[in-house]
Amino acid sequence: MILIAGLGNPGSKYEHTRHNAGFDTIDQLAARHGIEITKSERKALSGQGVIEGQRVILIKPQTFMNLSGEAVGDFASFYKLDPATQVVIFSDDVELDCGRIRIRKKGSAGGHNGLKNIIEHLGTDQFVRIRVGVGKLAPHGDMVSHVLGRMSPDDRKLFEEASIHACEACELIIKGDVDAAMNKYNGKAVV
Numbered sequence: 001m002i003l004i005a006g007l008g009n010p011g012s013k014y015e016h017t018r019h020n021a022g023f024d025t026i027d028q029l030a031a032r033h034g035i036e037i038t039k040s041e042r043k044a045l046s047g048q049g050v051i052e053g054q055r056v057i058l059i060k061p062q063t064f065m066n067l068s069g070e071a072v073g074d075f076a077s078f079y080k081l082d083p084a085t086q087v088v089i090f091s092d093d094v095e096l097d098c099g100r101i102r103i104r105k106k107g108s109a110g111g112h113n114g115l116k117n118i119i120e121h122l123g124t125d126q127f128v129r130i131r132v133g134v135g136k137l138a139p140h141g142d143m144v145s146h147v148l149g150r151m152s153p154d155d156r157k158l159f160e161e162a163s164i165h166a167c168e169a170c171e172l173i174i175k176g177d178v179d180a181a182m183n184k185y186n187g188k189a190v191v
Contacts, residue, residue: 134159
């Protein structure tokens with residue numbers, strides 16, 4: 001089984017904000033494979049299915065971004081998953097332009113509090129993360145307002161294309177080919 005988590009904040013006021021890029025991307029992945037993320041369990045909404053011949057569980061933590069690790073850690077522990085090979089996280093990235101994604105097998109949280117909390121709860125930074133660009137903060141801008149704000153229509157269109165690429169990359173990762181996903185999608189802009 002592979003656990004795939006999309007990070008975001010619950011509630012309608014946060015729908016489609018930059019910080020909810022993970023929720024939007026996992027919804028895209030779920031739609032591609034006919035999986036409904038509606039079951040409430042372990043501080044998350046979840047749905048199970050099969051992608052690329054592998055059993056998967058898709059989750060959207062309902063703990064707010066900064067406590068995302070509570071749900072991710074609970075699922076990983078319950079299903080006895082190895083984070084390095086059985087956990088994939090979709091998150092926003094304010095250091096990436098809209099239309100770009102970045103895939104990493106391990107590493108620091110890079111200032112992302114949701115990823116930081118996941119590292120704490122899993123006890124390792126060895127898990128795949130797919131970060132989807134939501135646009136950089138303007139000079140002297142307010143980070144909280146930026147991440148809780150919505151993208152312009154043009155940026156949203158670029159984001160949606162990048163979200164599709166993130167799903168395609170995730171499908172490669174589920175097949176066991178993280179390196180191929182990184183080679184194909186890292187640094188590539190939506191054209």
